Amino acid sequence: MANRATEKGANLYLSAGTTTTYVLPAPPGYWVPATKCEVWREACPSSDSACRAAAEGCKGNLTDNVDSCIDASSSSCQPTTFNQPCDWRSNPTLLGKTVYVLPLGPHNLDYPFACAAGVLGGNGSLTSQQTSAACAGLCPAGFTCGAEATAAPVVCPKSSWCAAGSSLPTACEAGKVGRSEGLTSARDCKACPMGSWCSAGQAIQCGVNTFQPRINQISAGACLQCPRFAESNNNSASVEDCKCQERYYDSRNSSAAAADKMYCKPCPIGSACKESGHTLALLPLRPGYWRTNNNSSDLRRCPDASSPNTTACANTNGVLCKPWTTGPYCRVCNVTDGSRYFDSGQSACVECGDTAATSLATLIGTTLAALLLLCWCGWRQPCKRLRIMAHQAVQQIRAPLKQMIAFYQVCQGSSVMW
Numbered sequence: 007m008a009n010r011a012t013e014k015g016a017n018l019y020l021s022a023g024t025t026t027t028y029v030l031p032a033p034p035g036y037w038v039p040a041t042k043c044e045v046w047r048e049a050c051p052s053s054d055s056a057c058r059a060a061a062e063g064c065k066g067n068l069t070d071n072v073d074s075c076i077d078a079s080s081s082s083c084q085p086t087t088f089n090q091p092c093d094w095r096s097n098p099t100l101l102g103k104t105v106y107v108l109p110l111g112p113h114n115l116d117y118p119f120a121c122a123a124g125v126l127g128g129n130g131s132l133t134s135q136q137t138s139a140a141c142a143g144l145c146p147a148g149f150t151c152g153a154e155a156t157a158a159p160v161v162c163p164k165s166s167w168c169a170a171g172s173s174l175p176t177a178c179e180a181g182k183v184g185r186s187e188g189l190t191s192a193r194d195c196k197a198c199p200m201g202s203w204c205s206a207g208q209a210i211q212c213g214v215n216t217f218q219p220r221i222n223q224i225s226a227g228a229c230l231q232c233p234r235f236a237e238s239n240n241n242s243a244s245v246e247d248c249k250c251q252e253r254y255y256d257s258r259n260s261s262a263a264a265a266d267k268m269y270c271k272p273c274p275i276g277s278a279c280k281e282s283g284h285t286l287a288l289l290p291l292r293p294g295y296w297r298t299n300n301n302s303s304d305l306r307r308c309p310d311a312s313s314p315n316t317t318a319c320a321n322t323n324g325v326l327c328k329p330w331t332t333g334p335y336c337r338v339c340n341v342t343d344g345s346r347y348f349d350s351g352q353s354a355c356v357e358c359g360d361t362a363a364t365s366l367a368t369l370i371g372t373t374l375a376a377l378l379l380l381c382w383c384g385w386r387q388p389c390k391r392l393r394i395m396a397h398q399a400v401q402q403i404r405a406p407l408k409q410m411i412a413f414y415q416v417c418q419g420s421s422v423m424w
Contacts, residue, residue, distance in 0.1 A: 035127030035155030
């Protein structure tokens, strides 16, 4: 009598005269040492070509007698062998199926057997993948089959690589990083990037206010501190990523070599360092301050700085002087044709023309009035106080008069040239 084992793990003892057969398919991921159930016959003699030709006709008649031949006229069917792969005489329905006949004796194993870790178990659709411990073959490269009876492999995680037959992922070596899933060898791991250090195949970014300029680094000690009073973002790869904090500036001038170290100094009086990242060349000046060039930290207060709205040292949008002005304290006109002159009252270079002529006429008129007053009072005794006032007025307008006459001559000369 043929008995079919249907429960795993049951203790079983098979005595003489009894059989237990396991019929595939097994659950996905399991196997038994099974073979196809068919009628095994004696081999044909090597010289009997008729026997070999009639072999296909020597199939059991499942209805009448499985020991007889379907082709009754054939006399070439060989007798069956003593050992058969299954008890098809007692259970003809087993013929054509893949079965495992348990041997006699005690059985304490779990049937069917689980495919080992690192081996891919069949999905149950192909019995050929369930007849040996090889199951469906090694776990494919780029995947892991980490547990017994793995029917569906798991893709190799980032930071690791998985060769064929892997039950666990292998971490990338120190100083390397696995950037994607499914890596198949150590060669797929890449160099640890600048700005980070790597451990167990993972890149760890350097923190704020540090930088890391090399590849393949394996410890947090590779992250270097920014210079004093400088700051940086995460994952900074160069000291140039460090910027001076608010109210400080990088004191290196524009001709400094790349190897020169950053040195953050407090912004001088007259500058407006309201954010980080200021340098000497781009030092923002407040209105009313001036410096000789972009490599100078010597900031000077302009003479007309009492009013930030009218001072020629404008310092707006990165431009040091007002339009048309240049030179020390922005008090020189930037034209050479004499068409403009610097008006101290307006702190601006204004056009030569009616304004200059009117100002000159006013000064001349004032001078003449003072001279007439002196002459009129010269022969009158009571005019002593008036003479003193007139004399003081002449002294006060002497310098402006000279300047205005000079500007007038320049403007007139330029108009003649044009």
